[in-house]
Amino acid sequence: MPQTPPQRSGRPLRVLAVTNLWPSDGSYRGIFVQRQVSALRALGHNIDVEVIAQSRGKRDYLTSAPRVRRRVRDGRYDILHVHYGMAAPAARLAGHPCRVLSLYGSDVNSPRQRLLTRLGWGGSKARIYVSGRLAQTAGDTSGHVIANGVDFKLFQPGDRLDARRSLGIPDESKVVLFGADPRRPVKNYKLFHAVVSELRRRDPRVQELILSAPGQPERDLVHKYDAADVLLFTSVRGSEGSPTVVKEATAMGLPVVTVDVGDVAGVLAGVRPGAVVPFWSGPAGGDPPAEFVAALADQVATVLACPDRADGRGRNAWLDERLVAERVVEVYRQVLAS
Known part of the structure; x- marks a missing residue:
C-alpha cells in the first residue's frame, strides 16, 4: 500500500x-x-x-x-x-x-x-x-x-492514434496487449491467446499486440502501451512477486485485466476501469476451464467498451x-x- x-x-x-x-x-x-x-x-x-x-x-x-x-x-x-x-x-x-x-x-x-x-x-x-x-x-x-x-517520466500517456499509426495498427482496432515474451511459459501466453480468441469470436476488430521484442528501445514500449486499449496479464499462478508491466500500465493510464498474482490486487485497488480475476479453484496445471477464459474475456470486453483511460497514474504516484x-x-x- x-x-x-x-x-x-x-x-x-x-x-x-x-x-x-x-x-x-x-x-x-x-x-x-x-x-x-x-x-x-x-x-x-x-x-x-x-x-x-x-x-x-x-x-x-x-x-x-x-x-x-x-x-x-x-x-x-x-x-x-x-x-x-x-x-x-x-x-x-x-x-x-x-x-x-x-x-x-x-x-x-x-x-x-x-x-x-x-x-x-x-x-x-x-x-x-x-x-x-x-x-x-x-x-x-x-x-x-x-x-x-516505475520511471514516471518515461512512462506517461501519449496520443493513442499517433502511437497506432507509428506501429501500423488500424485506428478502429481493439488492441489487447500481452506484456511479456510469449516464449516464456511462466507468462502463460496460451491463456492469453485463448481469451483473445474468445474476444475475436465476439468482435473481429480485436487484435493482440506483443510488448516484448528483442533489443527494442524503451520508447517503443511506451508506444505499445499508448496504442493498446487494455493490458491482459495472464501469468501462471504463484509465479509473480510484483509484475513491472502492470505498474507501467497504470502509470500510462492503460486499463489492466489480470489474474490474481503477486501484488496486482493492491496496485489496482480502486483503479478504474480494470479488473483482477481470481484463479479457478482447481489444480494449477493443465488447460484453464472454459468458464475462466470466459470470465477474463468478459472483463476485457467491458474495458474495450469504454474508451476512457484508467486513473492508475494518480492513484499509484507512490510507485x-x-x-x-x-x-x-x-x-x-x-x-x-x-
Missing part, C-alpha cells in the same frame, strides 16, 4: 549490487534491477554491479563466490545488496557484515529456488520483498515490503522509482545504524 517516503539525509553510500538478473543482448531480463540501480545512482549513491550466472552459465552459481568476495574486499562498500534469492548463496560467502537481500517472486514461490534462497539468506541484515503476499509466503514478519518502482529508491536507501541506513 502507498507509504510516505523518508527524507533524504546522510552521505552518499557505496553499494555493490550482486544479481543474476540483468538485461543483456537485447533482453529485458532483470530490467527492474537495472532501473533501481539507476534510480539509486540518480540520488547520488555509488552503485557497482556484479552479475553472476547468466552468460557464464548456471555453474557460476557455485563458482562465483571468490569473485564476489574479491570485489567486496577491494571495493570498501557500505552495503552488499543481493537481488534475487538464487544469487544469495554466493554473496553469503563474501563475508560482508551489512548485507541486504531483495526477493522478487519465484525465489520464494518455487520450492527448489526457495531452498537455495534459504541457504543464502542467513546473516542478511534486512530482506526486502516486492509484495506483502511474497513476505507472507516466506513467513518473514520482519521483512520490508517495497515494490519495484515513482525515485520515491522507491529513497525507501531502499532508508533500509540501507537502518542496516548501517544497527
